[in-house]
Amino acid sequence: MLKTLCELNGTSGREEAVREFLIAHLPKDASYTVDALGNLIVEKRGANRAKNKVMLASHMDEVGLIITYITEDGFLRFACVGGIDSRALFGKAVKVGEQGVSGVIGGKAVHQLTKDEKNTVPEAEDLLIDIGARTKAEAESLVSLGDNAYFDSEYIEFGDGFIKSKAIDDRAGNLIMLEMLQSDLPYDMTFCFTVQEEIGTRGAAAVTDTVAPDYAIVLESTTASDLPDVSGYRQVCKTGGGAVVGFMDRGTVYDKSLYDLAFRLAKENDIPCQTKTMVAGGNDASAIHKAAGGVKTVAVSVPCRYIHSASCVAKKEDIDSVARLARVLSETLATL
Amino acid sequence: MDTISVLKALTAAAGVSGDEQEIADVAAELLTPFGEVTRDRIGNVVCRKKGNGRRVLLDAHMDQIGLAVLEITPEGFLRCAPCGGADKRVLTGAEVTVCGKEKLFGVVTSTPPHLQKDGDTPTLPETILIDIGLSKERAETLVHLGDRVLLRPQFRILQNNCVSAPALDDRAGLCVLLEALEILQQNGCPDDITVVFSTREETTEGGAKSAAYNAKADLCIAVDVSFAMTPDAKPQDCGVLGKGVMIGFAPSLTHAVSKGLCAAAKAENIPYQTEVMGGRSGTNADVISMEAGGCATGLLSIPQRYMHTGIEVVSVEDVENTARLLAAYLLEEGAVC
Numbered sequence: 001m002l003k004t005l006c007e008l009n010g011t012s013g014r015e016e017a018v019r020e021f022l023i024a025h026l027p028k029d030a031s032y033t034v035d036a037l038g039n040l041i042v043e044k045r046g047a048n049r050a051k052n053k054v055m056l057a058s059h060m061d062e063v064g065l066i067i068t069y070i071t072e073d074g075f076l077r078f079a080c081v082g083g084i085d086s087r088a089l090f091g092k093a094v095k096v097g098e099q100g101v102s103g104v105i106g107g108k109a110v111h112q113l114t115k116d117e118k119n120t121v122p123e124a125e126d127l128l129i130d131i132g133a134r135t136k137a138e139a140e141s142l143v144s145l146g147d148n149a150y151f152d153s154e155y156i157e158f159g160d161g162f163i164k165s166k167a168i169d170d171r172a173g174n175l176i177m178l179e180m181l182q183s184d185l186p187y188d189m190t191f192c193f194t195v196q197e198e199i200g201t202r203g204a205a206a207v208t209d210t211v212a213p214d215y216a217i218v219l220e221s222t223t224a225s226d227l228p229d230v231s232g233y234r235q236v237c238k239t240g241g242g243a244v245v246g247f248m249d250r251g252t253v254y255d256k257s258l259y260d261l262a263f264r265l266a267k268e269n270d271i272p273c274q275t276k277t278m279v280a281g282g283n284d285a286s287a288i289h290k291a292a293g294g295v296k297t298v299a300v301s302v303p304c305r306y307i308h309s310a311s312c313v314a315k316k317e318d319i320d321s322v323a324r325l326a327r328v329l330s331e332t333l334a335t336l
Numbered sequence: 337m338d339t340i341s342v343l344k345a346l347t348a349a350a351g352v353s354g355d356e357q358e359i360a361d362v363a364a365e366l367l368t369p370f371g372e373v374t375r376d377r378i379g380n381v382v383c384r385k386k387g388n389g390r391r392v393l394l395d396a397h398m399d400q401i402g403l404a405v406l407e408i409t410p411e412g413f414l415r416c417a418p419c420g421g422a423d424k425r426v427l428t429g430a431e432v433t434v435c436g437k438e439k440l441f442g443v444v445t446s447t448p449p450h451l452q453k454d455g456d457t458p459t460l461p462e463t464i465l466i467d468i469g470l471s472k473e474r475a476e477t478l479v480h481l482g483d484r485v486l487l488r489p490q491f492r493i494l495q496n497n498c499v500s501a502p503a504l505d506d507r508a509g510l511c512v513l514l515e516a517l518e519i520l521q522q523n524g525c526p527d528d529i530t531v532v533f534s535t536r537e538e539t540t541e542g543g544a545k546s547a548a549y550n551a552k553a554d555l556c557i558a559v560d561v562s563f564a565m566t567p568d569a570k571p572q573d574c575g576v577l578g579k580g581v582m583i584g585f586a587p588s589l590t591h592a593v594s595k596g597l598c599a600a601a602k603a604e605n606i607p608y609q610t611e612v613m614g615g616r617s618g619t620n621a622d623v624i625s626m627e628a629g630g631c632a633t634g635l636l637s638i639p640q641r642y643m644h645t646g647i648e649v650v651s652v653e654d655v656e657n658t659a660r661l662l663a664a665y666l667l668e669e670g671a672v673c
Contacts, residue, residue, distance in 0.1 A: 075567055085449050087458050091426030091645040093492060093500065102492045104500050104649065106642035108569035110423035111618075121458045122425060128567060130641065130649065132494030134578065142495070152492070153431075158441035159469015164431070223448045228409040228465055230447055280448075305467065309429040311443045313467060 001178075002163070002319070003155040005171035009095070011064035011081040011148045012199045013038075018060040022174065022193055027182050039207040040193040046185035050334035055190045055213035055295075056180070056326065057204060057284050058173025058220065059197030062166065063308050065094065065149040067129075070140055074133030076103065078149060080124050082198030087121045088309035094129060097147035103131040151310035161316045162239070168312040170197065172302045173219035176323040180330075187334035197284050201251065204284035208291035215258070215333040216297040219326055220283045221314065222246070222276065224303035233277035237303045239314065242272025242321040244301040248279050251286025258298040258333075265328045272321050274303075300325050337515050339652050342366070343499055344491045346507035350435050352402030352484035353420050353539040358435075359398045363510055363533045370517040370531070378546040379535040385517070389526035392666065393553035393631070394516070395544050395620050396509030396560065397537030400502065401644050403432070403464060403485040412475045413445065414466040416485055420538030424460045426645045431488040432466060436479040441488070442466040487646035496578060497652040504648040506537065508638045508655050509559040515659035516666075523667055537620055544620035548627035555593070555632050557662060558621040561650065562611055562637035575639040578651040580607030581658040584635030588616040588625060593634035600665040606657050611637055636662060 010018040019040050026032060030044040040060070063082030070076055076096065080086075094103045105127050110118065129149060133139035155165040177191045190211050195203035208216070226238040237244045245262045247254055266273035289297040302322050305313040345366075351359030356379055364381045367373045371385035381398065401420030409415060414434065427444045434440040445465040449458060466485060468475060487502040494500055501507075513531050520529070530551045534543030537560075548556065562584075563569065564577040575582040583597045594610075601608040616622045617635050625633035638658050641649040 071567060073567065083449075085428070085446065085458065087425075087428040087446060087460065091423070091430065091642070091647055093490065093647055102494050102500070104492070104494070104642065104647035106566065106645060106647055106649075108566050109563055109643040110421060110425070111643065112563065112569055112573060118424065119460055121460060126568070130494070130566075132496050132498035132649070134496055138495065156431075156441055159467075160471065160474065162469035164441070164443055225448050226411075227445050227447060227467075228411050228413050228415070229463070236448075306429050306443065306446055307448065309446065311429045311431060313443055313469070 002171065002175050005175055006155050006165040006167045009150045010061055012061040012196045014148055015060040015195045019193065022178060025178060030181055035207060035210060037203050037206050038195040039203045041207060041211065042181060042191040044181055044185055044189055046187040046189060048187050050187040052214040052334055052336055053190065054330050054333045055192055055211050055216045056177055056330060057192045057194055057216060057218050057288060058177050059170045059194045059284055060174060061195055061198050063198050067143055067145055067147045067149060070136050072136050074135050074139040075128040075130055076139065076143060078129060084308055086124050089124055089127055090122050092310050093152040094149040095152050096129060096131060096149040097143045099142065101131050101142050103129040103149065105129055153310040162313055163316060164311050164313050166310050166312065168304055168314050169221035169307050172221055172314065172319050176219050176326055179323065180327065186331055189330060194284055201284045201287040205287035205291055208288045208295060212292040213295055216288045216295045217326055217329055218283055218285045218288065218297065218299040219322060220299055220301040221304040221307060222281050222301035223307050224305050236276050236278045236280055237274050239303050239305060239318060241274040241303060242318060243325045244274055244276060244303050246276040246299060249281050250279060251282030252289055254298060255296040258296055262298055262325065262329060265332060266325055269324065269328055271324045273325060337518055339511060339655055340499060342511045342514060343508065346510055347491055347501040347503050348489045350433065350486055351399050352486050353399040353536050355435060355484045356399050356535045363398055366514055367531065370521060376546060376550060378543050380543045380547045381533040382547065383531040385529045387526050387528040389528060390554045391552065392527045392529045393548060393551040393556040394513050394529065394531045395534055395547065395556060395558045395624060396513050397506045397543065397620060398510060398533040399535050399538050400486060401538045405479055405481055405483045405485065408472055408475050408479060410472055412470045412472045414468060414479060416464040416466060419484060421644055423644045427464060430646060432485050433488045434466065434468060434479060435484045438478060440468050440478060442468040494649065498649050499652060500647050500649045502646040502648060504640060504650050505561045505643050508561055508650045511655055512559045512638065512658045512662065515656065516662040519659065519663035520666060525667055527666055534620060541620055541623045545623040545627055548624040548631060552628050553631050556624045557634045557636060558619050558624060559636050559658065560619045561640035561643060563643065564639035564641045566641055575609045575611060577639045577641055578653060579609055580654060581661050582609045582611040582637040582639055584611050584617055584637060586613040586617045588622050589635055590632040593632055597634055597661065597665050600668050601661050604664045606661045608661065
């Protein structure tokens with residue numbers, strides 16, 4: 001299921017395929033609406049009425065590219081949708097547009113570079129997608145300006161329980177929510193699959209006012225830098241270290257009581273849990289905690305290496321930890 | 337011979353310089369219909385079609401650029417050095433295959449942008465680290481220092497019969513020689529032909545040098561890839577993809593052979609371009625021409641975009657036309673220098 005979700009294409013503003021997949025897999029006892037921005041809001045009744053309204057949120061969109069120009073000789077210029085590391089573009093393969101036309105991102109050969117160029121990261125604005133078209137007209141028959149391009153990156157399992165794919169950020173969060181929806185819940189719960197997170201948490205800003213929850217749990221993927229040559233706090237968090245619950249990032253100062261509660265519940269339930277050792281990243285919580293008159297919010301994330309690239313790497317056991325913590329947290333908040 | 341399937345099979349096999357066993361096995365199998373296939377002491381795959389005409393050597397290299405493992409870090413990552421002229425720009429987040437006791441999937445690591453100061457331009461990593469998702473203990477049971485690592489083979493078809501894969505440099509050249517052999521076989525070529533799929537071109541050119549010593553040929557044609565134009569390159573340094581084989585002219589090549597190749601292309605109406613270089617050609621042709629007392633040598637290059645990356649691109653028509661020209665040149669009487 002995670003493989004299928006990651007392989008769906010949906011950059012910010014173009015989340016249709018992900019939304020349709022999720023809707024098709026909703027259980028019969030859930031009701032849903034889609035708002036004007038494309039957010040998918042799903043209500044599910046539990047065995048009992050919840051004392052507090054709890055909203056879970058994960059975003060459907062992924063980082064990708066958007067075609068901005070076609071050159072006379074049939075190459076495509078593009079802009080990044082969301083924060084893609086420009087180092088991760090050169091030499092990668094993409095699928096372009098509705099038809100999924102194969103393309104590659106390249107430039108002149110290493111042999112033809114000056115010494116400086118050899119050690120310089122090519123900027124996205126200088127790069128071109130080559131689909132093999134020979135003329136502008138030929139390229140235009142296959143691709144339109146405004147079409148998206150996606151990393152052509154297979155879902156692969158490797159090593160000791162690792163996975164590699166595009167879009168683990170945040171289809172892992174989508175998967176956890178979908179699995180909760182497909183199970184029996186003790187309390188009523190609202191699930192928001194949001195749009196446009198990667199371009200500034202725009203979907204979450206709109207949907208929180210609609211739902212007006214008492215508590216929100218954001219399910220995310222977050223940067224792990226547990227690599228050789230990166231030591232101590234600079235690793236931020238570790239794959240295999242369990243669910244990541246931060247106290248502060250670049251968008252949110254989290255509610256301290258919920259932060260403490262998350263760690264207490266993790267300990268009581270034997271769920272591996274860690275915090276972030278750098279104030280880095282951000283997610284839908286930044287919009288949610290300030291919306292609808294203020295919402296107590298906590299984010300629970302999957303540690304993910306090489307996030308925002310074609311090759312995100314995460315550990316399956318961490319996704320499991322996030323799923324377990326999300327469940328106990330949501331049940332506790334419903335009756336707090 | 338279906339060019340796309342042959343290219344796909346050839347680019348799927350591993351063969352980083354100095355560890356060409358897997359591609360050698362695949363290539364030897366494909367050569368079997370055309371003559372006696374042997375391996376020499378430096379690992380070259382050699383196919384001899386005996387004849388009573390000239391002794392001709394045809395060369396294409398089967399090795400590819402890649403990496404070699406230098407260290408297994410305490411965290412279980414593989415620290416690597418380039419083996420051949422790797423392009424550092426393509427490595428960040430690249431998928432690789434580690435040729436250990438078994439083939440392992442890996443990703444070249446990248447430190448996230450948040451570890452850079454605001455306003456810093458992103459820099460390329462100083463050392464190459466590969467994430468194989470294993471502990472040091474587990475990694476040590478599967479990987480040995482010196483094991484080779486290649487960009488993970490992925491084959492894609494683009495528009496206009498262009499294909500993209502790593503190692504098309506020079507597996508496309510192997511494909512040319514296979515297709516040329518087929519045409520020569522169909523037309524009964526009298527030449528005594530030795531085809532060598534050579535090792536170690538990307539590092540020392542040792543394979544071709546040894547093969548040329550053994551072959552003692554009257555004439556050699558090397559087949560490699562060369563630069564095809566991209567919008568950021570200089571036109572005078574490049575051929576054009578899809579516009580035909582590039583016939584090399586260089587001081588290190590035999591001028592009469594270069595002219596003869598052009599004449600054969602014109603006679604047969606095969607599209608071609610000339611590639612003029614000021615000194616050596618930077619291919620196996622340079623060492624072959626100096627070996628065993630010297631040998632008249634020509635160079636045919638298939639135009640290629642994005643050389644030494646995981647997304648090298650060639651045109652299937654260029655590959656097929658290169659094979660046609662090579663066969664036509666050899667079949668034409670009086671092509672001897």
